[in-house]
Amino acid sequence: MDAITSETGQAVACPTQSLPLEKVLLVDDHALFAQGLAGLIRQEGLAECVITASTVEVAASLLARQNDFQLILLDIALQGETGLALLPRLAGYRDTPPVVIISSSEDERTVRAARAAGASGFLAKSAGRSALVNMVRSVTRGEGYFPGGVEPVAPALPVTPRQMDVLLLLAQGFPNKRICQSLNLTEHTVKTHLKAIFTQLGVHNRTECVNLARARGWL
Structure with missing residues (x-):
């Protein structure tokens, strides 16, 4: 196996066999969760390499220097700045990969906020392996992934x-x-x-x- 060292200094193993995605950026400030998810992504044959970043600033720096990420997995609750703050910063990049929000908050408000910010999908941290696989496959096909859907704003609300x-x-x-x-x-x-x-x-x-x-x- 080859290895890539992330901006956070963590070595991420990369198998040599051809997989659907070459490189994924995982933005999460919980090291154990990030390492576990990165390992699961590789075990399921979803990506060759997973690079981790712990903050929006680190992620933005990586994206500015490397334009070959094919998917971004982004936690909302990051130290210092909400993860959603990364999405507007992607507007200046030529080739923007799809962004999927991963969050421990599964309420409708959080899902709506992710969708409004321009995310391509939403995956709860409590989701299982099958949901992870389905999400990656859907998003890489150019489809959105919002389990259960997001209902339109209730007509009773006095806002558009x-x-x-x-x-x-x-x-x-x-x-x-x-x-x-x-x-x-x-x-x-x-x-x-x-x-x-x-x-x-x-x-x-x-x-x-x-x-x-x-x-x-x-x-």
Whole structure:
């Protein structure tokens, strides 16, 4: 076996046989989980090499220097910055690999936020081997992978689906610029959506907006 040393200094074994994916980037700050998932990916014959990164900054640095990643597996709860913050930064790369969120939070709000941010799929950390295999196969075929689907915004909510996308990213801590990049909207449009949401809730700032939206069950 060959070995590649990740940005975090971890050696990742790479078998020599031909597999569906050559190189996967796994972004997770829990070393034992990352090592276990990387090993499982190789055992299942899903990728030749798995490179690990523990932060958004490390992942962005790797992606800037290496353009041959074919899949990114990204945890949301990272130290220092939410994992979703990596997605807007991918907009400047020429060949962007699909991104699948892996998270211990399996609630609908988290799945919606991942989808709104532009992720190609979502895999719960509690998922088994078969789900992992199905996810990789689906995403590499160019299909999305969101187990169980994501239901559209309930008609009873006084916001549009696009306003809900903006609200979900706002709740994840995204500034306006990154919301624009994630949703491919102009800054003026994002501000218009935020103003409409603030008006519906009767609030005056982002913190009040997110807190009240959660209290009302919008998030």
